[in-house]
Amino acid sequence: xxxxxxxxxxxxxxxxxxxxxxxxxxxxxxxxxxxxxxxxxxxxxxxxxxxxxxxxxxxxxxxxxxxxxxxxxxxxxxxxxxxxxxxxxxxxxxxxxxxxxxxxxxxxxxxxxxxxxxxxxxxxxxxxx
Amino acid sequence: xxxxxxxxxxxxxxxxxxxxxxxxxxxxxxxxxxxxxxxxxxxxxxxxxxxxxxxxxxxxxxxxxxxxxxxxxxxxxxxxxxxxxxxxxxxxxxxxxxxxxxxxxxxxxxxxxxxxxxxxxxxxxxxxxxxxxxxxxxxxxxxxxxxxxxxxxxxxxxxxxxxxxxxxxxxxxxxxxxxxxxxxxxxxxxxxxxxxxxxxxxxxxxxxxxxxxxxxxxxxxxxxxxxxxxxxxxxxxxxxxxxxxxxxxxxxxxxxxxxxxxxxxxxxxxxxxxxxxx
Numbered sequence: 004x005x006x007x008x009x010x011x012x013x014x015x016x017x018x019x020x021x022x023x024x025x026x027x028x029x030x031x032x033x034x035x036x037x038x039x040x041x042x043x044x045x046x047x048x049x050x051x052x053x054x055x056x057x058x059x060x061x062x063x064x065x066x067x068x069x070x071x072x073x074x075x076x077x078x079x080x081x082x083x084x085x086x087x088x089x090x091x092x093x094x095x096x097x098x099x100x101x102x103x104x105x106x107x108x109x110x111x112x113x114x115x116x117x118x119x120x121x122x123x124x125x126x127x128x129x130x131x132x
Numbered sequence: 133x134x135x136x137x138x139x140x141x142x143x144x145x146x147x148x149x150x151x152x153x154x155x156x157x158x159x160x161x162x163x164x165x166x167x168x169x170x171x172x173x174x175x176x177x178x179x180x181x182x183x184x185x186x187x188x189x190x191x192x193x194x195x196x197x198x199x200x201x202x203x204x205x206x207x208x209x210x211x212x213x214x215x216x217x218x219x220x221x222x223x224x225x226x227x228x229x230x231x232x233x234x235x236x237x238x239x240x241x242x243x244x245x246x247x248x249x250x251x252x253x254x255x256x257x258x259x260x261x262x263x264x265x266x267x268x269x270x271x272x273x274x275x276x277x278x279x280x281x282x283x284x285x286x287x288x289x290x291x292x293x294x295x296x297x298x299x300x301x302x303x304x305x306x307x308x309x310x311x312x313x314x315x316x317x318x319x320x321x322x323x324x325x326x327x328x329x330x331x332x333x334x335x336x337x338x339x340x341x342x343x344x345x346x347x348x349x350x351x352x353x354x355x356x357x358x359x360x361x362x363x364x365x366x367x368x369x370x371x372x373x374x375x376x377x378x379x380x381x382x383x384x385x386x387x388x389x390x391x392x393x394x395x396x397x398x399x400x401x402x403x404x405x406x407x408x409x410x
Contacts, residue, residue, distance in 0.1 A: 028192035051138035056175040058353030082357035093339035122217040126347030
């Protein structure tokens with residue numbers, strides 16, 4: 004057991020997971036960029052003010068609100084959508100690892116991965132004040 | 133300042149931060165927050181939100197450079213992510229309980245610590261002859277490719293590493309940074325994992341850790357689209373360029389310069405925090 008080396012399937016999984024991250028980050032960057040263009044065209048000449056913390060408007064804080072804002076053609080909504088895509092990328096990586104560990108019937112690591120995925124889903128679906 | 137100018141300047145600063153962060157291995161996040169807070173007068177919570185998002189982007193983007201090398205240890209990473217994600221969630225909850233000047237002070241201290249950690253000459257990889265009991269139970273031992281074929285390594289002190297990772301996760305959630313320097317120390321020095329394996333595994337873990345606090349940040353309104361857009365795109369571009377240059381460049385002098393810059397930023401964050409200006 005102690006002499007066990009990295010199996011070929013581990014390397015393959017590594018490869019698939021890495022590629023998933025690259026696709027996710029590129030897609031997210033393109034969506035953010037598109038949203039940024041719309042945002043700058045609409046708000047470019049307004050004054051930038053981030054000195055005082057008011058918190059982002061509530062419609063840009065949840066998945067439902069962000070989708071509604073995006074569908075009504077707002078740049079801010081589209082940027083947030085891209086950022087959600089970005090956040091979802093590592094979550095998808097954990098999800099894919101779960102499938103891989105479960106297929107190998109690696110019970111211990113399947114449980115570990117479920118725990119990590121649980122924390123991520125809890126964080127993303129919850130409402131916090 | 134108009135939004136267009138602000139976006140352009142923040143974007144430019146983020147490219148530089150991402151570039152230097154990748155070259156020195158510290159990550160762009162540690163300088164983004166001081167840059168926005170001290171340079172642009174941005175509220176620290178908005179700055180942390182933008183920085184956290186850029187951390188996820190860099191971590192996923194750097195996978196492009198790491199994936200072909202086959203260094204990372206998926207098992208060790210997944211097990212330790214239990215600690216970092218719980219820590220990140222805890223840290224993100226703490227943000228609302230801690231005053232912003234106090235966050236500034238903690239940020240300053242963490243900046244100094246990461247500059248110190250990464251400026252240390254690397255100790256030779258500790259050779260662990262035997263795997264720890266827990267590491268054996270969790271079959272964490274693995275190998276990594278070298279020019280002379282795969283080299284096997286053992287993992288030990290898993291509970292210590294796990295505890296350190298919880299702290300690293302908490303700092304990540306509390307400050308909106310990747311805390312890569314701490315993750316590498318936990319694996320490299322505490323658990324006896326070879327440096328290359330530690331850095332690549334840490335890179336993968338950073339994205340998952342940051343994603344765990346991102347949900348809390350988003351629903352509390354820390355992630356502002358107008359600010360996060362230039363920061364995320366800038367840091368991503370800069371770090372991708374930095375990783376490409378990294379292979380050829382001699383980074384010793386650069387690390388020193390960047391270390392001095394970080395120390396200066398840390399002192400200013402500390403001063404602003406202690407005098408209640410944040």
